[in-house]
Amino acid sequence: MYYEGQGVPQDDKQAVKWWRLAADQGHADAQTNLGVMYAQGRGVPQDDVQAHMWSNLAAANGHEEAKGLRDIAAGWMTGEQIAEAQKLAREWMAAHPDQ
Secondary structure: OOOOOOOOOOOHHHHHHHHHHHHOOOOHHHHHHHHHHHHHOOOOOOOHHHHHHHHHHHHHOOOHHHHHHHHHHHHHOOHHHHHHHHHHHHHHHHHOOOO
């Protein structure tokens, strides 16, 4: 709702807050949306590592669109940044074993 201003004022920071809560529960759509927000720097500082990490998690959850976002983000990143994003994704998965 906050992303598009549906019934509430449009607010990217609020959208990120609510998507993060859903993403931490394993919702692939929310994880994809967080990846987009980090890629575009909407509501959060632009961060390719975070964009890759969240889209990688969503892709692992079967979200087809996230695979494309992850691959696009990887094209902008160094090998070191990709390794960091993959490490963060593994750490997130270890901390959220039920997701």
